Amino acid sequence: PPLVGLHAASLMCFFAAVFGAQPGVISGAAGATAVVLAPLVASHGLEHLFAAVALAGVLQVAAGVARLGKLIRLVPRPVMLGFVNGLALVIGMAQFEQFKAGGAWLQGPELHTMAGMTLATMLLLRAWPRVTRAVPAPLASIALMTAAAAGPLKALGLRTRTVGDLASIAGGLPAFHVPAVPLSPGTLATILPYSAAMAAVGLIETLLTQQLVDETTGRRTETHTECVGQGVANVVSGLCGTMGGCAMIGQSVINVNASGRTRV
Numbered sequence: 001p002p003l004v005g006l007h008a009a010s011l012m013c014f015f016a017a018v019f020g021a022q023p024g025v026i027s028g029a030a031g032a033t034a035v036v037l038a039p040l041v042a043s044h045g046l047e048h049l050f051a052a053v054a055l056a057g058v059l060q061v062a063a064g065v066a067r068l069g070k071l072i073r074l075v076p077r078p079v080m081l082g083f084v085n086g087l088a089l090v091i092g093m094a095q096f097e098q099f100k101a102g103g104a105w106l107q108g109p110e111l112h113t114m115a116g117m118t119l120a121t122m123l124l125l126r127a128w129p130r131v132t133r134a135v136p137a138p139l140a141s142i143a144l145m146t147a148a149a150a151g152p153l154k155a156l157g158l159r160t161r162t163v164g165d166l167a168s169i170a171g172g173l174p175a176f177h178v179p180a181v182p183l184s185p186g187t188l189a190t191i192l193p194y195s196a197a198m199a200a201v202g203l204i205e206t207l208l209t210q211q212l213v214d215e216t217t218g219r220r221t222e223t224h225t226e227c228v229g230q231g232v233a234n235v236v237s238g239l240c241g242t243m244g245g246c247a248m249i250g251q252s253v254i255n256v257n258a259s260g261r262t263r264v
Contacts, residue, residue: 003171004046005029008242011174012233016247017263020229021221024213024260025206026251027233032205033198033246040194046241048191051179054238055195060203060231069223072207083208087249113158121145136258177241199231202246206230209247216256 008029016027041049063069099106099114106114121141128137149160163169181187210226230246237244 002167004243007174011237012245015233016229019232021225022210023263024256025247026255027247029245033202036197047180050238051181052191052195053244056198057231057234059199064224064227067224069227113160174240206247209249
């Protein structure tokens with residue numbers, strides 16, 4: 001359900017900001033960790049997912065306490081650059097699916113509207129900072145293009161898909177939820193491999209993002225504290241019925257470029 005990801009985004013962002021080391025890093029429901037957990041959901045359901053996320057958080061806290069985060073500083077700079085640019089390519093290629101409907105490419109006015117709004121949004125992202133930095137360019141672009149879609153474009157009979165068309169986002173706020181799984185060695189044996197993989201993938205992406213933000217802001221922060229912050233965020237996420245996550249480099253770069261330097 002979409003709410004599993006939406007709740008994860010809010011909980012991860014809040015608790016990682018409170019307990020983490022680098023205020024510029026943005027955490028949320030990330031694709032890197034979702035891919036790791038997808039087979040578990042397919043075979044055992046959501047409750048095992050929640051338990052695995054909470055256990056992954058415990059493992060991340062343990063890694064932070066053991067100060068294993070400092071090992072990320074051994075990663076060569078070319079590897080970090082490859083990671084950043086490779087991720088940009090993956091994100092960019094994934095967007096082409098939005099130009100399809102039912103497996104076929106959009107045609108006619110629908111394609112022209114989609115392409116035009118996409119290009120206009122990209123141009124706004126580049127031009128807006130020259131106007132003002134009081135309002136971040138991504139927020140301004142979203143607000144202006146949403147207004148355009150709901151106003152002039154709609155009046156002209158040009159319609160484009162919205163987030164609400166993709167999936168229902170109705171629901172309430174996150175609530176405490178103990179995963180409904182048997183407390184047995186069998187359950188632990190089932191979720192531990194996924195939890196360990198999620199903890200490792202999440203910390204690698206988080207610490208690489210932290211290094212990039214440290215370099216951009218000129219402020220070196222403690223890796224072990226960031227590990228603990230991510231772990232706490234995932235424990236809370238798992239106990240509130242969400243999919244957890246890790247730091248997200250794209251959102252972190254946007255935040256830093258928009259002068260985000262504090263935990264608020």
